[in-house]
Amino acid sequence: MRTVNAIAAPSATExxxxxxxxxxxxxxxxxxxxxxYAGICHSDIHTVRGEWGPISYPQTVGHEIVGAVTxxxxxxxxxxVGDRVGVGCMVNSCRECVNCQAGxxxxxxxxxxxxxxxxxxxxxxxxxxxxxxxxxxxxxVLRVPESIPYEKAAPLxxxxxxxxxxxxxxxxxxGSKVAVVGLGGLGHMAVKIAAAMGAEVTxxxxxxxxxxxxxxxxxxxxxxxxxxxxxxKLKNTFDLIVNTVxxxxxxxxxxxxxRLDGTLVAVGAPPEPLPVxxxxxxxxxxxFAGSSIGGIAETQEMLDFCAxxxxxxxxEVIDGDAxxxxxxxxxxxxxxxxxxxxxxxxx
Ligand SMILES: [Zn+2]
Ligand SMILES: [Zn+2]
Numbered sequence: 549m550r551t552v553n554a555i556a557a558p559s560a561t562e563x564x565x566x567x568x569x570x571x572x573x574x575x576x577x578x579x580x581x582x583x584x585y586a587g588i589c590h591s592d593i594h595t596v597r598g599e600w601g602p603i604s605y606p607q608t609v610g611h612e613i614v615g616a617v618t619x620x621x622x623x624x625x626x627x628x629v630g631d632r633v634g635v636g637c638m639v640n641s642c643r644e645c646v647n648c649q650a651g652x653x654x655x656x657x658x659x660x661x662x663x664x665x666x667x668x669x670x671x672x673x674x675x676x677x678x679x680x681x682x683x684x685x686x687x688x689v690l691r692v693p694e695s696i697p698y699e700k701a702a703p704l705x706x707x708x709x710x711x712x713x714x715x716x717x718x719x720x721x722x723g724s725k726v727a728v729v730g731l732g733g734l735g736h737m738a739v740k741i742a743a744a745m746g747a748e749v750t751x752x753x754x755x756x757x758x759x760x761x762x763x764x765x766x767x768x769x770x771x772x773x774x775x776x777x778x779x780x781k782l783k784n785t786f787d788l789i790v791n792t793v794x795x796x797x798x799x800x801x802x803x804x805x806x807r808l809d810g811t812l813v814a815v816g817a818p819p820e821p822l823p824v825x826x827x828x829x830x831x832x833x834x835x836f837a838g839s840s841i842g843g844i845a846e847t848q849e850m851l852d853f854c855a856x857x858x859x860x861x862x863x864e865v866i867d868g869d870a871x872x873x874x875x876x877x878x879x880x881x882x883x884x885x886x887x888x889x890x891x892x893x894x895x
Pocket of ligand 2: 649653
């Protein structure tokens with residue numbers, strides 16, 4: 549075991565604090581990563597505050613992790629010391645079920661092992677990326693292309709893949725019309741990726757406050773959902789709507805914007821159930837779907853795609869001591885567009 553510096557939540561109600569955590573000794577297929585940056589995802593906040601169910605404390609979160617390999621186990625073949633690597637939302641899965649065999653480890657039927665708050669194979673609770681080092685099985689470690697700076701690569705490991713996967717699955721591309729609901733951490737990546745795929749992208753945001761940003765990220769159109777005319781004007785328009793908002797929305801209103809065989813896919817989750825009028829699905833043979841992160845191979849594909857197209861998240865780099873303040877700003881949507889912790893600040 550090695551003791552490393554970290555930032556952890558002591559309880560659901562206290563601020564995060566500097567502390568130390570233990571990392572396991574390297575197994576034959578493990579990689580030791582010296583973490584450089586860790587992104588702050590909205591899920592981190594829900595998790596440490598116990599809003600998604602009880603967890604054990606202290607808990608270190610963070611599942612947008614990038615850094616350099618500093619040590620490898622005897623049988624490691626995919627990564628070498630010095631490699632630029634990343635770790636996203638999961639660090640293991642059963643590898644045997646039909647979904648794992650299909651490369652969809654995120655949908656592992658035995659449940660994938662989350663990067664934090666999950667029971668690891670050694671029985672300990674996994675601890676996330678707000679720390680100086682992490683030990684991860686090589687199969688769940690991604691290569692970070694040289695052309696993407698570390699701090700910008702971090703949010704790709706959750707926000708990037710969470711939006712890339714549905715855009716790829718529902719074939720966003722030339723000739724397709726994609727709407728992105730919400731222009732936050734997930735939404736701004738959805739716009740950049742969909743535009744890079746060649747789709748005609750529309751942003752649907754509460755106000756026009758971030759319109760200039762949205763258009764600069766590659767959107768062709770930008771509408772305020774607070775304006776009732778928007779829903780009238782855009783009826784039967786989109787092949788795919790990616791809803792990144794975790795607040796409840798009027799499902800009927802959004803479904804009415806889909807054209808024939810269109811799909812509304814949720815990647816943000818409100819805690820309460822959403823009422824759906826089934827008649828809203830009959831018209832235009834519409835679908836309502838969900839999507840969760842992406843498989844390991846697909847996450848690598850996303851990183852390579854972003855490098856090839858020169859796209860990356862907009863980030864605000866902060867020191868470890870500013871995490872609590874950053875959480876408050878995330879909750880007020882006061883971030884453009886992702887906070888990333890400089891892990892050197894806690895080394
Ligand atoms: Zn996340
Ligand atoms: Zn599995």
